[in-house]
Amino acid sequence: MGTELGRPTGARTTATGGPLVAENEHSNSSTPAETLDLIAPPSTSDEKENGNFASDELSPPDAAAAAEDEKQAAKAETTEYPTGFRLVSIILALIMGIFLASLDMTIVATAIPKITDEFHGLDKVSWYSAAFLMTDGGFQSCWGKAYRYFPLKSTFLAAIAVFELGSLICAVSPNSTAFIVGRAVNGLGAAGIGTGAYTIVAFVAEPAKRATYTGFVGMSFGVACVVGPLIGGVFADKVTWRWCFWINLPIGGLSALIIVCFFRTPSAAQPVAAPWREKLLQMDPVGVVLVMGAIVAFMLSLQYGGQTAPWNSSVVIGLLVGFVLITVAFILWEHFQGERAVIVPRLLRQRAICISCLFACIFVGSYYLVIYYIPIYFQSIGNARPTMSGVYNLPLIIATTICMITSGMLISATGLAVPIEVGGAVLAVIAAGLLYTLDIDTGVGKWVGYQLLAGIGWGLAFQIPIIAGQASAQPEDISSVTAMVLFFQCIGGSAFVTAAQAAFVNRLVHTLPITAPDVDPAKVVATGATMIRMVFSDNQVPGIVIAYMAGIKAALAISIGGAGLGLVICLFSKWTRLNFAAVAV
Template sequence: MGLDSMVEVTASEPSSIIETKGEHVNDGSPKDREPVYPKGFQLTIIAIALALALFLIALDMTIIATAIPKITDEFQGLDKVGWYSSAFFVTIGSFQSCWGKIYKHFPLKFSFLTAILIFEIGSAICGAAPNSNALIVGRAIAGLGAAGVSAGSYTIIAYSASPEKRPLLAGVLGISYGFANVLGPLIGGIFSDKVSWRWCFYINLPVGAVSIAIILFFFHDPPESKPEAVTLREKILQMDLLGVALLIAATVCFILATQYGQGQYSWGSAKVVGLIVGFVAILALWVANEWFMSERAMVVPRIFKRRTNMVMAGVATAIGGSFFPVVYYVPIYFQSIDGTTPIMSGVRNLPMVIAVTFGIFIAGGVISKTGRYQYVLLFSLGLATVGAGLLYTFDLHTSAGKWIGYQILSGVGWGLAYQIPLIVGQGSCAPTDMALITATLLFFQSYGAAILMSGVQAAFVNQMISKVMQLDPTISKNLLVLTGATDIYRVFHGDQLQVVLVGYMHGLRVVYATAIATIGVGFLIALGQPWKKLNQSAEVKAAIVA
């Protein structure tokens, strides 16, 4: 029986034993057969391919964190740093739901392989980029493909794993994802120091090819994923391309406003104010479009009638908006304030790598075993808030014991929380909404990262410049902005260098303060979650009835 004809799911096998409310008739057709899940070696090799693909996507999110100082040195300036990350996060966020619709209306395997190929093309452009603009374009293309890879990986695992194994395998994917997120700065540092920052992107090509080969030969589209029989016109309408365009336009307005406000124009200038007004106006149009498009919308309004989905979307936004700025700016702290090499800044980031990985593993195991996620979520968000608060206390002479301990504490918090929205969303939705819920939650996580990354970049530069000008007005503001994070030791000397370091520290604290506020809001949102055990059979029935 196909996913789109599922009506009731029994407790023993939520996705494989299907009953209609009337008399069950099995005529032997694909839609009337119980799902057959891959087992043994086939399931293992598919999981490895998906873990590899997600590893690359997550790696691409943070690998340039330690490479950015080298990139800014080569391309001469901090003014476009925000775009290096935001271009990726904007497209990965904006196209998540679009890819969710693609997986619903086109063959799953072909769509996933297409997504990896687009990601690989974007990575190749980034590696060969002759200037900042080319790098930004490559990042945007890579983000477009990454959106499909991330949504597709979790969708494939949902179809490939039986319901009782799904949280555990989602946890394995989450470990790969989280491990790459925080290992990225170390790998980026090694490439930047020993080879070239360009290999931060070239590395995706051979590893991605392995993932493509495995999926090509070992994964087969299950009957339950058979695309709905609708016209091509309807399939295109379902992707809500107008909604995607409006969201990208709104986000670009926001990023340009934050970029221009960093020094090129004042925050009160007509250009900056106009861009902010444009952002709000276009975002309002996007919301209206989503409401009008209904089931065709990139973010389907119907799913927010369930409180669980609304809360998890808010929590996912808070996690993405707080975690990624910290992952980017902790290595910048080590390289600028402590003067470490990219490799050593990555090594110093290892406590967070290990802590996040540990947290993801523990959360997946506990929820899979008990079905309880509420207390784990509140504890993790509270711990991450405290950890971010401790990171805020970093100064010019923070001891090793403190920067190790604080990273461990915050890393465990973010790690425990990282996968919970996806696990809960997939475990509490109707089978027909699996791809939709997955894409929607990933959208909110990515979009939260895109907006906050751009915002904290603007705040960092503004506060850094303001502090430096306050302490030493003779320092050139333009020179300060055009100097890369590690180049400050070459450009400035003596008292001026000390002033610049104080300015950098002042700007970094704003980043950590933003993380505190964002994850703290996530904690408050999580208080609104339903206090019921995550029982897949019961939740799925409720979702279908609703």
Template sequence: MKSPAEDFPRTEGRIHQLDDFSFMEFHDLDLFPAVQREGRHPSASRTEELNAPPPIWLANTRAAKSLQNGYRSSQSLRPDAVMGYDFHATSDSEMPLREMNHESKETPEEEEYMSGFKLWLLMLSLIFSIFLIALDMTIVATSIPAITNEFRGLGDQAWYSAIYLMTSGGFQSTWGKMYQYFPLKISFLSAMAIFEIGSLICGVAPSSESFIIGRTIAGIGAAGVSSGAYTICAYISDPQKRAAHTGILGAVFGIGSILGPLLGGVFSEQSTWRWCFYINLPIGVLPIVSTVFFLSIPKAAKPREAPLKEKMLQLDPLGTGILMGAIITYLMAVHYGGQIDPWNSARVIGLLVASVVLFILFAFIERWQDERAMIIPRLFVKRDIGVSLFYTVFQGGALFAMVYYLPLYFQAIRGTDAVISAVHNLPFIIAAMASALGAGIFISNTGLATPVMVAGSAIATLGCGLCHLFDLNTGTGVWIGIQIVVGLGLGCAFQVPIMVGQVSVDVPDIPAVTAMILCFQTVGGAIWVSASQSIFINRMLIAVPHFVPGVDPTQVVSTGAGELREVFGADQIVGVLTAYLTGIRAAYMLSCAVVGMSLLIGVFLPWKRLDTDALKEAGGAAA
């Protein structure tokens, strides 16, 4: 019998048996397949992939028809077959293709995209939702002194920011799969509800512990809101406008992240820090109402068909749980170390060992999960993507750490209120925004990403190092100039790893690689913000007896950053502030070392031009 390979275009993909009918996942490569005939065996290298097939989807009608007709001509179809460079059959049973999903037999109808009032109302809603979750990443930076004043102590300060970054990053992939396998509208509304509940808990929190719980819940919801907003944007936007709409959301995310400290300072000083979270409730109503009444679910947004068990496995609950466990044990270790227990205590060592073991176990789990994993192995091993992932852990971590510790210098050491502190941070904010915009335009037109990443890290390393010059009476010109250098370096390279990742993969993989980079970026923020807090506290505890021998170091730690001048007398305050400054400088030096690591990693990125056309297309595909 004639092989279909002789008559039909080469189609790469998979056929999955699902209850009483089959689904195909494939790409038309316009080549000719070598069909695995009966009596031959799949190559050993494909066996593991066959046993754990990845997600499925239908696309490319011409390829579907050629595959369908080809197998009709051979009069056989083997369930759970995998087609790549060869077609491999893994089942001995035969099944006619007449039960193939009818979508592969017909030319799909042209999608209808939203326009006019409904489109812009939904886009405005998505802009508000993205702004809120970005704002929450950094809004506590200038509010922390007020929060520590109320909760009486600095001990939990790192958790306020790190736990939100941890959950918002760690659940990115989980929510991305939710939008693929469950109804789009229900999934997005669920994410918004979780975020709003977390914000409400933060706003009414009577204690530090309840505030941390609220931040944890809000972070989980934020992960779903961000990925959902980009997904909805892709479905409602005409392809010709999709990249522009996605770019708007990306710009809003960056603006929200950078403006967070400014707005946090205004709320803390003019009203109460609790309004940093209350504000999410009324603004969040618009995305919820607009989604309920105006979002028409397009046909393309239909959830993928799969058994409930397979849908749950696609969420990678095991990998997500292990990653959360690894980060939490690390956060607990740096929280206890040197503050509550000695670093060589059994509890601290045990937590650090547990964290390392869990991170290693996470890597093995992700390799085993393959296409179901939140960190997809075949993407991770690509040089461009692997380097970008490790780069953003350090570069993004340094950015978040500086966002939190620059305001602390002005409020604790210089004695400014939250609003003035935020104003003093404007050189950093403006420089970061300008350099991020300039870098994006430069790369989009030239394709030169690696030089931007390396130069950005080099400038940021210099800027963070210069922060060591901050003292009790640093001149205005000095702290403005240093902040500009830091902002230019950290801002210009912050979004570049995403741009590199998106043009390094095929279009269907863009959402996955974007989620991976965002996960590494925010988890890196959680890791290095908490490390900065630990080194800040530990160095301050050592410095207090040296500069003010009569003061109990734990009293300084238990005093809110904004209350130092009220608690300590005139004969003690200079020594206390000097000890405090010693800790802050140590945090700056850690950021200097961390961003310096990103410089060393960045040079391993291939020195080549990116496809500028692909960069423009990736804006829409990223959703």
């Protein structure tokens, strides 16, 4: 993770992460401008032997002229970075975009009972989330290619438009089928918004400040994931579940308007020229289809296993075998695709990028699990309404938000990412273990403290895969690297939540015959966390709550493994500074 953005062999940066300019022993002037794309020409073999990029025979006037040219080029490049109100407006627009894309991952959770009441049935409920995650994960890298081969600004606006279209379809959907289609379109747009927002940050923020702004943009994800169920519950209870999607239209429109007015595509972000046929092939449609197929097969196998079908049933085994075969086919396809692959092998072979992708998949994925099951704990065990459940979640959201921003500032100030990453992972492992000890009679002080520690741990390390990945990429690869990290993050989140759901339901179903033998397990699963005290008698509820607690513990145990494996992964990172002076070899 210690490699530097766009650095050619033999180039150096200033100690402040400034432009990549050639050293010249006849001129000790260095430009303080911090730019993404100003890259020194590669040195010749003679220059390498002398240890300098400029010939020793260069006359002083020529050296002075060369230094002046470097200053002028750096000054011109620096002027591309927006400042003041314009920069704040762009960052605010990106925060709104990420907030909406992240909100749609969780807002529907507490609204599902109302949706199923209106659409009369539970047979398609699993697709309400699966459709979104399928396209969100499957199209991440495809959008990364789109940002490389099409104009950055118009592509981001197109992603917002697709997301808004999906929201509109969901808001007016007359049945489950239309709603699922809308969720799939939502996920397609959300994938483009996520990749585009982080890519734009890389081009509008000076290198020394990029980590800070990445932290600001990223904190909206943590906020959205926690408040999503709260907002969904309020809309479902007080107005209508359709407002979970109507709300996206004005906020998304405002984000798009700000981008139109204030964002100007820098020269470094100009699209790569290629024929239309080549652009289409670069999207790797076959790879996208394979990814979505693998995601669906995996999610459905865990949703069905032990719940609607035995684990040894032909349906579950067939889905698991299909998942393995499709995944193998995807890996082979990507290998032979080369630069056209949605997961570019050349980039994945870089140590920093590979570790960033793995860490995002495992460590960040385990955070999804925590933010999903802590509200279930409060609603099922603590008998809290969705609104109060959101209030009880505030320690987690506040700590996560503050530490995401703090992490970015610390990296900007020191250039050190790995110590923060390791420290965050250590705290997350401890917090995950403490959360596992939650029980029916756990006091307020404990669950507040455990959430604070979890927020600090995951918050400190959450954004580092994006920051380190971008710092290791050439300017033309930034969108692809960003998309790859987000792809693995989305896949990891989907896998962890789905696996946790399978563990939760299976443990719940197997515990109920012991703690509540007169209760139908299938009825408990279909009832939901917030309704068990309304549907079942006072004599049955205590046994159901005990079984629920056993299921929640089984789910939270997976987060311990995820955080621990994430800690192991980040230990393989290079302990060097990002964007600081270092000679490439």
